[in-house]
Amino acid sequence: MEKKVIKKPTETERAIAEQKAADAIKRKKKKTLIGWSAAMVAVAGMITGMIFLTQGAGDPGPAPRAAVISGGVQTVQTTVTSTGYGTINVKAGTKVSWTMNYTGRGCIAYMRIPDFGISKTLSSGANVITFTPTKKGTYTVRCTMGMYTGKIIVS
Numbered sequence: 001m002e003k004k005v006i007k008k009p010t011e012t013e014r015a016i017a018e019q020k021a022a023d024a025i026k027r028k029k030k031k032t033l034i035g036w037s038a039a040m041v042a043v044a045g046m047i048t049g050m051i052f053l054t055q056g057a058g059d060p061g062p063a064p065r066a067a068v069i070s071g072g073v074q075t076v077q078t079t080v081t082s083t084g085y086g087t088i089n090v091k092a093g094t095k096v097s098w099t100m101n102y103t104g105r106g107c108i109a110y111m112r113i114p115d116f117g118i119s120k121t122l123s124s125g126a127n128v129i130t131f132t133p134t135k136k137g138t139y140t141v142r143c144t145m146g147m148y149t150g151k152i153i154v155s
């Protein structure tokens, strides 16, 4: 049987080992730096994406649409894009059937009409919202965060 000999490292071997350890630390630092850079690029990308998605936020959108009363219901349609929900003109005391043609993207889908207790997640295509305004006034339509808006003008 062979006898294993534990050899004491020479000065050169020790120096090599120390150099290797130092190099390993350097590599680790470099990796961390790369990691941080990647994270920063990702954050910058997300911010750019959010700015892109929120473009048109607060925009009044297309010209107001007047509802048409027929059979005791007033119907109106708007196109919901990145410019908002649109503005509708309706009369007090008659049921409103508002068709929102949704083609947008982002949080504009999470539509709220707080004054009428309406909360709906719009899906692609036609979304019908019904409510009966009883009081004249201007009511706000908005996304959950309030970035996109629309108006209901009741006269």
Ligand SMILES: [Cu+2]
Pocket (backbone or CB within 6 Å): 107, 108, 143, 144, 145, 146, 147, 148
């Ligand atoms: Cu929003």
